[in-house]
Amino acid sequence: MSAPTLSIENLVKVFGDVEAVRGVSLSISPGEVVAFLGPNGAGKTTTLDIVLGLSKPTSGAVALFGAAPRRAIKAGRVSAVLQTGGLLLDHTVENLVRMVADTFPNPLPWREVMDRTNLNEIAKRRVRKCSGGEQQRVRMALALLPDPSLIVLDEPTTGMDVTARRRFWDSMHAEAERGKTIVFATHYLAEAEMYAERTVIMNRGKIVADGPTNEIRGSFGAQTVTGRFPTKEAAKAAQASIGGRLEETSVSVTGPDVLALNRAMLDLPEIIGISVTDVSLEEAFEELTGE
């Protein structure tokens, strides 16, 4: 069997008296798309920095393709898309991509990379004049040039509007379909739901959940029952009796015993409709991290 793309064993990182990472173990296989979620300060960036060889662990081990991270990075097998730095602002997009391509021994053809990241329409624009979302697509192009097997992205879409985020993830998604392994940290739970088959949730330096994204959502065995009422007053009275969340003319209650919740809901006066939904990733996240 070939070595995992990424393996982390009992990783610990201490800064002074801050324990940023407290015993993280993880193995990622070729072709997986994995989202890293967690509140601010959970240890995501610290973990990814160590994976990228940018920082040394206090203890524990990280291997990329079965060897030390530096080796894989030198060989162009892993690329990073970070939030800041790394762009020469006075060049045009095309010049920058061509110039960086020249620094690799066997780069992908730069035109192909421009195509894949939808940069042709802004090829002649100076990088300085590109929007934040466009600059992130340029970073993504530079990351693709060495044709890496693993791409690591740290909150790549922070601050982008919805359209820019969609365009960014469309190109990322295409790379995943080409079989690349993708690991990304994000604050947007919807990005994990839409793009990652597997989600790892970190909190206070530890992994608190790791599994298929849809299973994490369902892992509480809980569902949400929502009752609809003809008026806001009726909904308010229902909430006073059953608890849960009030929204306009509906009341939602989440719990493991969905039959009991349904019965209690149906017993409420004036109820006109009822629906049952799975717990969202957001609710699971709140439950796991207390955020």
Ligand SMILES: Nc1ncnc2c1ncn2[C@@H]1O[C@H](COP(=O)(O)OP(=O)(O)OP(=O)(O)O)[C@@H](O)[C@H]1O
């Ligand atoms: N160079 C450093 N020196 C001291 N403390 C640090 C350093 N880097 C990170 N930390 C601390 O380590 C903890 C984990 O930070 P980290 O940046 O890894 O979290 P994160 O999950 O990436 O958070 P965010 O979502 O805000 O980026 C935080 O308490 C942070 O303040």
